[in-house]
Amino acid sequence: MTANRDKAVNLPIPDISVLKNWKVKNSSRPFNEDDAIRYLSRAEAQFAERLGKVVDTVLGKDETTTRS
Amino acid sequence: MSMGDDLRALKRRTLLVSAGNATARLMTLVVASKHGPGDPIRFSAADSVLDGIVRRYFGKVDTFKGENGFRNGDLINFSKIAGIFTLILLEERDAPLFEMPNRLVGSAYEGLMLPFFIYVLIGSILSLDLPRVDDEVESDFLRCLTLHPDIRADGDWLCWSMKLFQIAYGDPALSAP
Numbered sequence: 001m002t003a004n005r006d007k008a009v010n011l012p013i014p015d016i017s018v019l020k021n022w023k024v025k026n027s028s029r030p031f032n033e034d035d036a037i038r039y040l041s042r043a044e045a046q047f048a049e050r051l052g053k054v055v056d057t058v059l060g061k062d063e064t065t066t067r068s
Numbered sequence: 069m070s071m072g073d074d075l076r077a078l079k080r081r082t083l084l085v086s087a088g089n090a091t092a093r094l095m096t097l098v099v100a101s102k103h104g105p106g107d108p109i110r111f112s113a114a115d116s117v118l119d120g121i122v123r124r125y126f127g128k129v130d131t132f133k134g135e136n137g138f139r140n141g142d143l144i145n146f147s148k149i150a151g152i153f154t155l156i157l158l159e160e161r162d163a164p165l166f167e168m169p170n171r172l173v174g175s176a177y178e179g180l181m182l183p184f185f186i187y188v189l190i191g192s193i194l195s196l197d198l199p200r201v202d203d204e205v206e207s208d209f210l211r212c213l214t215l216h217p218d219i220r221a222d223g224d225w226l227c228w229s230m231k232l233f234q235i236a237y238g239d240p241a242l243s244a245p
Contacts, residue, residue, distance in 0.1 A: 023136040024227075028145035029242075033079040036192040037086045046198040047188055048094045050206060054184075055098055057207050059176060 077122050084118055085111070087189040092166060095184065099177055107169035109181070117163050121156055128152050128223075146242055147234050150190040151227030157186050158216045183213035190230060194238035201237045209233075 088111035096108045129144055129152060138144075144152075166181045187210060191198065209229075212219045234240050 024148075024224075026136065026138070026142070026145055026148065028143045030143055031146055031149055031193070033083040035195075035242075036083055039195050040086055040090055040188070040192045043191065043196075043198055044090055044094065047090070047191065048097055050198055050201070051094050051184055052098050052101065053203065054207055054210055055102065055177075055180070057203075058180070 073126075077119075077126065080122050080125060081118050083192070084113075084121065084189070087192060088113060088165060088185060091181065091185040091188050094188070095177060095181060099172065106171055109169065109172065109177075110167040111165065112167040113163070113165045117160075117165070121160055121163070124156050124160070125152060128156060132223075145231075146193055147230035148227045150193045150230040150233075151223065153189060153193070154186050154213075154226050154230070155221060155223050157182065157189075158213065158221050161216070179214060180210075183210045186213055190233070194230065194234045195242055196233065196237045197239075198237075205233075205236075 092109040092111040099109075100106065132144060132148065132152065133142065161182055165185065166178075168175075168178050168181075172178055187206075190196075212221070234242075
């Protein structure tokens with residue numbers, strides 16, 4: 001154990017400034033707009049349902065059930 | 069701009085138009101279901117407005133790639149596409165995108181158009197499985213978009229949030245390398 005510890009090369013303590021160089025991790029296959037548009041045509045009815053619920057939340061159900 | 073760049077810009081623009089038209093149709097339906105039928109909402113963004121949004125989008129993408137040491141040909145993933153589009157649309161929130169019928173001018177529905185447009189757009193980019201989206205997550209997300217800039221959106225935080233959105237309710241495999 002002692003021998004191993006003697007052989008170990010201790011790294012210098014890094015300065016706080018190295019954190020400024022922290023980059024995002026990223027890589028991706030190409031984005032395909034056609035897939036997104038196909039998704040949209042499939043999901044439109046679901047979006048309508050979600051939007052209706054959000055509007056109920058924002059406006060309050062009592063108000064939204066009263067037709068103007 | 070190369071022909072490849074032109075084609076990419078055109079495709080992004082086509083996606084914006086599809087999402088905008090869908091948003092107008094959806095909000096028209098919702099308003100009709102709650103307040104009776106009326107004139108439709110229209111997605112009426114001028115070509116110059118859409119071109120400006122797409123130009124700013126690619127400008128931000130280039131900046132992002134430069135800041136993060138991307139190599140030539142590296143692509144940003146889907147959550148970052150969604151985050152950058154969200155940021156630009158929020159910054160361009162005064163751009164005329166939708167034509168509202170008179171009865172909806174100044175209404176809460178008018179105020180929800182841009183947030184919902186962004187939701188439709190990022191939902192399409194991330195392929196969100198909408199029935200699985202938690203009501204509270206959805207409502208709080210739309211609240212943040214609606215109350216911007218009082219609730220300030222930041223690019224890095226948005227991209228991170230979009231990644232979590234994608235992991236929770238979308239298809240992360242879509243943007244795997």
